[in-house]
Amino acid sequence: QQPVQSPQAVILREGEDAVINCSSSKALYSVHWYRQKHGEAPVFLMILLKGGEQKGHEKISASFNEKKQQSSLYLTASQLSYSGTYFCGTAGQAGTALIFGKGTTLSVSS
């Protein structure tokens, strides 16, 4: 069953912050976040594992609440390059195939 992402779309100006949420009805082992630019393949951003710590990379970080089966992606001080569609992918057990949400489209303007 696909995880549910919210919101569906976000419009920001440079420097503003955004949060993208991902929730599942099933217990999760891992949550992956990917970003896809128009006409390109999805690219890995970060992974959160059950029992792991919050991950971060420069101004993009993520959290994973195992009990609530939810993850959130935090984008701070957004840049034009952050524009794209963000997907969360979830796995219920180690090594199982990722099931992706429908995506959140982020548009950053100057």
Place this chain on the structure above:
Amino acid sequence: NAGVTQTPKFQVLKTGQSMTLQCAQDMNHNSMYWYRQDPGMGLRLIYYSASEGTTDKGEVPNGYNVSRLNKREFSLRLESAAPSQTSVYFCASRTGGSGANVLTFGAGSRLTVL
């Protein structure tokens, strides 16, 4: 390094025709996947192969078949194409097993069925 290579990049078919999408990876990954992407639907898993010699159905397997030819190659076949199979198809691979292994995607194959 090529990573994951998909062929063809574009294809137009008529309803009822058959075709095979090819995927090859040069990263010595164990697991390979086929996803389709449609507007507003995200990436949906069609079939996957956790390791050489095994294949399993994903979320939307109807109308497709797959072959894990060897460790490097994983093909997706449409036996009788339908307009509903118009989509962008992505092949992906990863090391497999437990741990923080991530998916590497191919560039995609855009298929139109008339």
